[in-house]
Amino acid sequence: MPSDRTNRIMSDSLHLWMRHEARPTERRAPLTPEDAARLVAAGVRVTVEESDRRAFPLTAYTAAGCATAPTASWHEQAPDDAYVLGLKELPAGPDAPALRHRHIYFGHAYKGQAGARELLARFTTGGGALLDMEYLTDEAGRRVAAFGYWAGYVGAALAVLHHRGALAAPLLPTDRPALDALLASGADPADPTTALVIGALGRCGRGACDALVQAGLEPTRWDLAETRDIPRPALLAHDLL
Incomplete structure (x- = not known):
């Protein structure tokens, strides 16, 4: 969760868009309904895509004050200034679009992994950015998302x-x-x-x-x-x- 200081700085403009996970076996969510409620209370706009895989029901997010969007609609419907939040890989392939948003997820692209060059090229072409969870740290330099x-x-x-x-x-x-x-x-x-x-x-x-x-x-x-x-x-x- 963001610190109170981060909430005060960013809540006026921050829009977080949690996407449906493309991986067929992925049921986890990077944002729980409880934490979504805390963000909404801090003034952050949260949009949650519909998903038939996510462990948490969509109704839990709407009860927390989140807006909803159709499955996998982030590329077409998310505003350019939204942060698109996920866990695992984005849809790939020869027809995969350029990426114009700021994406927060485990991109596995900064250590020369398979497909890294192609993924980063999509960000370069679209003007977006990858905020890889593996490299996000707090003020003390500790990772904010790590296996625990x-x-x-x-x-x-x-x-x-x-x-x-x-x-x-x-x-x-x-x-x-x-x-x-x-x-x-x-x-x-x-x-x-x-x-x-x-x-x-x-x-x-x-x-x-x-x-x-x-x-x-x-x-x-x-x-x-x-x-x-x-x-x-x-x-x-x-x-x-």
Whole structure:
């Protein structure tokens, strides 16, 4: 979320347009209804595209005071000064249009990734800009969008459920109590499964460790001291990494 200072500076002119995600399997949203309500209360104009994939219903955003727009309409309907907010890649291909807006998402274009040259050329041609979430930082230089505790928690939970044959597909939205109950239901003191968390003291690592404990597993915890010279046999001796 923007700081109060940022809100005061930008709320008079800021228009945030959250687009529908082009990736068929992407259900996440970069802006929750609760945070959208906070932005609207601060005077920011928020437009949310309709989406049949997003985990949050459109009605939750309208209740927060957001305007709505048709699916994938940002290129034609978003004002030139709007910030187009997303998570993952934009539609690509030979007919993909030039990009005139300022886009906020994980562009994966500044490290020479596949397709980076073509994507950046679209911004150059259209006069837009890529504000890549991977490089956005706060006043102290810390990333404002990075994998954290819950990424580690959910990742480890999915690994455990898959290992136990209890991971149902397709994945559907759930909540913490339901996920914890599912993890605990398969816990067995006699379960020989071993798990290793590398970076156990970091944000993701702490979440992963907690999920494994919830599943009845006590993970091996490695951090900097244990990974300066990784013992490969010990690493491969674990069922879950």
